[in-house]
Amino acid sequence: MSYHQTSINALTLLVELIRGGQPVEGRVRLQKLVYLLKAYGMKRLTGVKFRYHHYGPYSEQLAGALRSAVASELIQEDTECFDDEWQKFCYSLNVEHPDAEYLQLNSEEVELVNTLKSKTKGCHWRELELAATALFLERERGLSRSDALERALSLKPACRRYQDEAEQLLGSLDAALGARQRSAPSFAAL
């Protein structure tokens, strides 16, 4: 799959995450949601590479797709200032943009996105950061869930107050999406 096709796939996922409902708050939140989708078997994201970054798993390609969508006014970016963080970005979809209709997932993919959206509704971004980081360490290093969480907390002490929520979130995603992930073919078999 070409780099560009991968970027389009990443953008299509972003559009679906932002489509409908309230604006999505935060770049970190978007990054972690897309990472969780990939980790739970979204095949469309196979080529999107995540690396360990400041706030956990991060994809430069995804960040670029978001910048490009903001520049083309497909996605609207608003800035809000908070006391604890110097600024936060809020994202909403410009439904008038021709790409809003053009970039569509199939029904099975939409279902997966909607499940993730409902399971993560109301989550603090720190909770997502911790959950995504633990999952990243679990997958990359073959750690158990508890060891991965412990390691993630040592790397991210600021997330400690969200430890229980992150653990519950991962358990709930395992229950809802884990079976799907297990049944998904590995990339090597595609």
Added chain:
Amino acid sequence: MQSDPFCGRQKVFRDPIHGDLDFPRPLWETLIALVDTPAFQRLRLIRQNGLTNYVFHGTEHSRFAHSLGVAWTASQMLAAIERNSELSLSEDERHDTILAALLHDVGHGPFSHTLEEILGELDIDFDHEHMTKRILLESDVNSVLEHSSTGRAERLAQFIDKKERTQPHWYHDIVSSQLDADRLDYVRRDAAMAGIDNHRPDVPRLIQNLGAVGEQIVVDGRALDVVESFLLALDHMYESVYYHKTVRGASLLLTATLQRAAEQIEESIADHSDPVRALIEHGQQVDLDHYLRATDATVWVHLDRWRDSGDSTLQYLAEQLARRSFPCAMDYPSSARRGQKLVEKAKDLVARSALSSFDTKYLVMIDEPERVSYKRYTGGEGASQSIQTLARDGTPQAIEADDRSIVSKVGKKFYKRRLFFPREIRDELREFANQEKIYS
């Protein structure tokens, strides 16, 4: 009476950018032993800027020169922070930081980013930071490090890979952050070698204004102008050099050539023991002895040989490189739908041209700013991702939060994607774009 009046003289590396590079005397022996390992010497044969020298002919410098510059810059940053903030690191911590800076690029492969991208597209795991860690832990670099201080290799790995850290320290950020020794060296070195002298930031003054608050590096707010000039220079380098249209065209042609070779590996590199073949086949699992013999030079030998390849696609692509006949570029439209239309037309035109026998995926390519390996300052959402300045009341704040700063503009600057295609279809494609109002 002394037999040699200069026996205590400090040895130095003579550097075209920073002048004489000196290092703490107790570190010198280890530093030289590391520089003399085959793993580090190999960096002489890996250009810092890939194919940029096809446009800016001066950019022939290597990762070897850059790595020495980064190590020295790190030593200056350490000294300034320790002095300004009245901190005192242990000798091990100080030396670890300088050596991590020296070795930060030791894992780069030939045409580092290009190769990484190709292996990624072939779904072969490869990450140069992983290779750096392997070299620290498995090669003769490891024995030099461990001889100098037990446990040093593992400690250095924490500088390279954030998730290896047992505890974050401000001195880690000297090696990897938005304001690290890497950027402070290449913003000056690459500009000077490219012959671009109009955005030269005052790096020494910036370094003299560094300090630490807790485990965070901060810049004295009174030096805001210097930080801004550094970030502007970085951005201008991105625009003028790293993301230059022709530089990117050359890189994409190289990518296409190597991709074709990788997909036809039995024909393109028959020798199973060839280091480039080993790398393409095994990615980051490659045998380290093979990897340490793979350089730009190794690849250039193949590129020249492929000009006589029996595979017409590979032969054509290698010949284009040899003739500096790079693909042409047009801005990619802001709408994905229009972009797709333009791409389809370009492929159609290629299929009806004299190049019709070649797979269009090697000829029609889209480039994106994120493919460039030199990262711009993008600032961040959370304060800890941004460069911190110290306000007059003593509190650190993200540089973008300062109303006076122009940095938020730099961080949000957008670079367009580009469509690259063969010169043979340029006129017809432009005409199509105008007729179909692709850019309206």
